Amino acid sequence: MSGITSFIRGFISILQGMWITLQNLVGRRKITLLYPYQRPDISPRWRGIFYLPYNDEAGRINCVGCTLCAQACPTGVITMTKMGAGKHASVNAFTMDLGRCMFCNLCIEACPFDAIHMSTRFELASLDRGVSLLTIDKLARGGADAVERTKRTIEAALEQEAAAKAAAAAAKAQAAASAQPTEGSGA
Amino acid sequence: MSLPPLRRPAPTRTGFECDRAFVAGQFAAGVAVLVAAIAVASALPRLPWRLVDPALILIGSHPVINALVKALTVTVFVTIHVIFLIWLERKFAGWMQARLGPMHVGWKGALQTIADAVKLLMKEDIIPTRADRVLFVVAPFLTFMPTLLTFMVLPFSETWVAYDFPLGILFVLAVTTNISLGTLAAGWGANNKYSLLGGARACAQVLSYEIPMAVAMLAVVTLEGTMSLTEIVKNQQHGWNIIAHAPVMIPAFLIFMVCGLAELNRTPFDLPEAESELVSGFHTEYSGMRFAFFYLGEFAANFFTAGLAVTLFFGGWMGPWLPAPIWFGIKTIAVVALFMWIKWTVPRLRVDQMMGFCWKLLVPASVVVFCATALWVMVAQP
Amino acid sequence: MTAMQPAVGASTSSDMTINLGPQHPSTHGVLRLMVALDGEYVKSCRPVIGYLHRGLERMMAARPYRQSVPFTDRLDYCASLNSNLAISQAIERIGGMAVPERAQYLRVMLCEMNRIASHLIFFGTYAADIGATTAFLYAFRERERLLDLLEAYTGARLTYNWIRPGGVASDMPEGYAQAVCAFLDGFLKELDAYDTLLTKNPIFRVRTEGVGIISPEKAIAHGASGPVLRGSGVNIDLRRTEPYDAYPRMQFDVPVRTEGDCLARYLVRVEEMRQSARIIRQCLREMPEGEHWGKQPKVFRPAAGEAYSRTESPRGELSIYLVSDGTANPVRVRVRGPSFVHLSMLHELVRGVKVADMIAILGSLDTVLGEVDR
Ligand code: SF4
Numbered sequence: 002m003s004g005i006t007s008f009i010r011g012f013i014s015i016l017q018g019m020w021i022t023l024q025n026l027v028g029r030r031k032i033t034l035l036y037p038y039q040r041p042d043i044s045p046r047w048r049g050i051f052y053l054p055y056n057d058e059a060g061r062i063n064c065v066g067c068t069l070c071a072q073a074c075p076t077g078v079i080t081m082t083k084m085g086a087g088k089h090a091s092v093n094a095f096t097m098d099l100g101r102c103m104f105c106n107l108c109i110e111a112c113p114f115d116a117i118h119m120s121t122r123f124e125l126a127s128l129d130r131g132v133s134l135l136t137i138d139k140l141a142r143g144g145a146d147a148v149e150r151t152k153r154t155i156e157a158a159l160e161q162e163a164a165a166k167a168a169a170a171a172a173k174a175q176a177a178a179s180a181q182p183t184e185g186s187g188a
Numbered sequence: 189m190s191l192p193p194l195r196r197p198a199p200t201r202t203g204f205e206c207d208r209a210f211v212a213g214q215f216a217a218g219v220a221v222l223v224a225a226i227a228v229a230s231a232l233p234r235l236p237w238r239l240v241d242p243a244l245i246l247i248g249s250h251p252v253i254n255a256l257v258k259a260l261t262v263t264v265f266v267t268i269h270v271i272f273l274i275w276l277e278r279k280f281a282g283w284m285q286a287r288l289g290p291m292h293v294g295w296k297g298a299l300q301t302i303a304d305a306v307k308l309l310m311k312e313d314i315i316p317t318r319a320d321r322v323l324f325v326v327a328p329f330l331t332f333m334p335t336l337l338t339f340m341v342l343p344f345s346e347t348w349v350a351y352d353f354p355l356g357i358l359f360v361l362a363v364t365t366n367i368s369l370g371t372l373a374a375g376w377g378a379n380n381k382y383s384l385l386g387g388a389r390a391c392a393q394v395l396s397y398e399i400p401m402a403v404a405m406l407a408v409v410t411l412e413g414t415m416s417l418t419e420i421v422k423n424q425q426h427g428w429n430i431i432a433h434a435p436v437m438i439p440a441f442l443i444f445m446v447c448g449l450a451e452l453n454r455t456p457f458d459l460p461e462a463e464s465e466l467v468s469g470f471h472t473e474y475s476g477m478r479f480a481f482f483y484l485g486e487f488a489a490n491f492f493t494a495g496l497a498v499t500l501f502f503g504g505w506m507g508p509w510l511p512a513p514i515w516f517g518i519k520t521i522a523v524v525a526l527f528m529w530i531k532w533t534v535p536r537l538r539v540d541q542m543m544g545f546c547w548k549l550l551v552p553a554s555v556v557v558f559c560a561t562a563l564w565v566m567v568a569q570p
Numbered sequence: 571m572t573a574m575q576p577a578v579g580a581s582t583s584s585d586m587t588i589n590l591g592p593q594h595p596s597t598h599g600v601l602r603l604m605v606a607l608d609g610e611y612v613k614s615c616r617p618v619i620g621y622l623h624r625g626l627e628r629m630m631a632a633r634p635y636r637q638s639v640p641f642t643d644r645l646d647y648c649a650s651l652n653s654n655l656a657i658s659q660a661i662e663r664i665g666g667m668a669v670p671e672r673a674q675y676l677r678v679m680l681c682e683m684n685r686i687a688s689h690l691i692f693f694g695t696y697a698a699d700i701g702a703t704t705a706f707l708y709a710f711r712e713r714e715r716l717l718d719l720l721e722a723y724t725g726a727r728l729t730y731n732w733i734r735p736g737g738v739a740s741d742m743p744e745g746y747a748q749a750v751c752a753f754l755d756g757f758l759k760e761l762d763a764y765d766t767l768l769t770k771n772p773i774f775r776v777r778t779e780g781v782g783i784i785s786p787e788k789a790i791a792h793g794a795s796g797p798v799l800r801g802s803g804v805n806i807d808l809r810r811t812e813p814y815d816a817y818p819r820m821q822f823d824v825p826v827r828t829e830g831d832c833l834a835r836y837l838v839r840v841e842e843m844r845q846s847a848r849i850i851r852q853c854l855r856e857m858p859e860g861e862h863w864g865k866q867p868k869v870f871r872p873a874a875g876e877a878y879s880r881t882e883s884p885r886g887e888l889s890i891y892l893v894s895d896g897t898a899n900p901v902r903v904r905v906r907g908p909s910f911v912h913l914s915m916l917h918e919l920v921r922g923v924k925v926a927d928m929i930a931i932l933g934s935l936d937t938v939l940g941e942v943d944r
């Protein structure tokens with residue numbers, strides 16, 4: 002007898018299962034996203050392809066080439082060459098090899114100047130490995146132009162600094178020179 | 189010490205060239221057929237029909253030509269409806285699983301199957317080196333041919349039946365048993381262990397489930413007193429079997445359905461091609477056109493089993509307003525949908541449970557239903 | 571049925587050796603099982619591992635402590651936040667860092683969300699192993715919603731790297747609590763539907779009931795943990811017995827079943843999803859205001875010594891052992907993964923069962939190869 006009741010119960014639960022699949026067949030919204038035609042909603046926190054923001058006011062990208070991000074990276078994605086010196090520094094090469102990147106966010110957190118960001122771009126696939134090697138022209142917002150302008154800003158600033166230094170030195174020299182004659186005249 | 193060269197000598201002819209010629213040939217053939225079809229279609233209305241008609245009737249009455257025409261019609265129908273069924277199955281499964289199913293080729297992916305068929309046709313024909321070539325090559329046709337044959341006796345309407353065989357049910361039973369021959373040949377011939385297991389399972393399963401299925405069908409035969417499928421439908425003029433004789437016919441239908449699922453290797457009984465165990469069972473090694481034949485056979489069998497259920501239990505082509513074949517089509521597709529619905533809901537049985545279910549439950553139950561039908565005939569229809 | 575079973579161990583000419591994997595639909599990764607079959611019966615089974623070996627332990631030992639966290643994402647990739655937690659705890663212990671209270675709640679919440687996601691994968695793949703493809707897609711639909719939530723928080727969908735030594739990398743975005751609650755409401759309803767679809771299904775029952783029985787003694791002897799242990803009737807859950815972070819303040823039940831078969835393990839996991847939902851709700855309700863990240867030393871050079879952290883990952887006890895020699899890099903990192911331990915039981919469990927049962931047993935152990943091979 003218990004065999005029959007359990008058989009009937011089993012039959013009924015199969016029917017219940019079929020009811021659920023039927024509800025999904027006719028009632029429920031489908032969740033497929035026809036991807037290349039429809040785009041997913043991506044969270045603004047998405048850890049996608051990197052970029053170096055361009056600072057319009059200062060006329061340069063924020064990066065000062067301090068290599069903290071490269072040091073924080075567990076897989077050695079980032080390489081850079083520094084440009085300029087002291088307060089007026091930036092990078093003229095900044096390369097990220099996304100083929101090794103884990104998108105772990107550590108570099109972003111390491112940067113003290115908020116100079117490297119992750120965008121919501123997520124389409125990394127390509128038929129060419131070279132594409133995953135991001136040079137500074139591809140990384141900087143504004144592209145090669147931004148890099149060029151950064152370079153000019155830095156150079157101008159450096160020149161200015163040099164000029165100021167030279168002027169200061171000259172002034173100092175002048176002061177010294179003018180002091181000497183007085184001394185001399187006084188003598 | 190010199191090492192042998194790492195590279196093999198370059199092949200004189202790459203596979204790509206060969207493929208290109210093949211594709212070009214197929215393309216040319218396709219274009220030729222299309223042009224011919226258009227030419228014939230545009231010429232048809234202009235033919236002097238009054239002169240042609242008697243000739244056509246004369247030719248049509250010739251037994252050989254008549255048979256050929258029917259055979260061709262059935263084959264074409266089977267091929268075409270399978271294209272639709274596969275699309276339906278994929279859409280059905282997709283919607284049931286909260287997906288959309290195929291969407292790209294044609295309206296809502298309606299032409300997807302055709303695209304797939306073309307792709308399969310163009311694929312390289314692979315025969316494993318260690319395979320038993322003869323069995324391997326023959327197996328797909330061995331599974332497909334019996335199914336094709338069964339369509340000969342399936343009545344789409346009173347007149348739309350290729351061969352109104354008085355012993356239709358016997359013919360069906362005799363022919364469908366041969367399907368297991370094909371699966372066994374495929375399983376053995378491929379010389380693959382998964383295939384072998386799948387083939388063995390398929391053979392055991394199909395042969396076992398034939399028995400309760402046959403007994404359930406015999407219950408209908410007892411009720412109707414005939415083995416001809418057209419006669420069985422005609423006898424249901426005053427009510428479908430499943431309604432008019434509900435107490436015996438509903439259990440018979442349930443048994444028929446379960447056995448049908450097993451014969452078709454559909455999910456609670458899809459052990460022969462159990463994906464999570466045997467990769468894809470007896471057709472693991474098949475690709476291209478041969479694989480397509482397995483598919484063709486499977487879906488044609490699907491339609492046939494559903495059509496048989498409709499014929500036996502749901503009044504075949506009968507129905508108001510619409511023409512008979514359309515009624516038959518609607519009912520059959522409904523039963524096919526039921527098959528799909530079950531398939532996409534339930535998990536899979538284990539091999540011993542599958543056999544136990546058949547021999548311990550279905551066979552006795554079918555015998556009981558058969559005896560009950562006999563009693564019913566005696567009591568209810570004096 | 572037992573009478574039909576062939577003698578175990580004796581090799582006959584009808585034996586057939588099959589390689590299940592490394593590419594096979596149901597080995598869930600790159601696991602290879604060398605199986606000797608006698609017809610449908612499994613005579614012996616030898617798991618061959620190492621196809622996913624990346625030397626993660628060594629890689630972690632070659633880097634400063636804090637850089638090892640993203641590598642733990644690749645251990646148990648179905649529940650990487652739980653692995654993050656394990657290594658973070660070990661680093662905190664070795665360096666004596668404190669975790670702010672809010673961060674503790676955030677960690678528990680994240681881990682439980684990831685536990686649900688991981689168990690949903692189990693649910694789906696197990697259904698697919700048994701042959702129910704539809705349940706698989708339903709589970710993934712819910713998981714997708716959960717991953718959307720995790721993405722909104724952490725910015726990643728699989729390898730989160732968001733629980734760090736000393737806290738959590740960021741606080742929740744705005745309106746997150748409501749979104750999580752809304753998800754949980756829908757999710758629990760869906761879970762009931764899945765119960766009807768799969769758990770109550772008689773075919774699913776006969777496939778899993780009484781299959782792959784692990785006795786409590788055997789489970790303990792093999793060092794099983796997590797749902798495998800609790801499915802065998804041993805009530806040990808590190809969240810209860812050795813609570814860490816905010817777990818001591820959480821009210822939840824530890825589901826235990828005594829049958830020890832595949833169904834028991836499955837039911838334990840399904841029930842754990844409900845309990846996780848409960849824990850997440852409590853976290854959101856009771857979470858105090860405050861910092862999400864404690865004070866961190868600029869240069870992290872813990873004194874020479876060692877630390878061991880035990881956590882309850884969705885698969886069982888995930889522990890990490892760290893040895894420091896006072897430099898910036900650890901000397902040794904050792905991961906004790908539950909999947910590896912459970913996989914070591916497989917050959918005993920499957921001897922004499924049928925092929926289909928073997929798949930069911932393997933699925934019910936819920937191994938993740940990233941953690942087995944490391
Ligand atoms: S995201 Fe991680 S792996 Fe990628 S560059 Fe930054 S620190 Fe390196």
Ligand code: SF4
Binds near residue numbers: 066
């Ligand atoms: S991106 Fe930031 S951390 Fe990296 S070099 Fe530039 S300023 Fe330094």
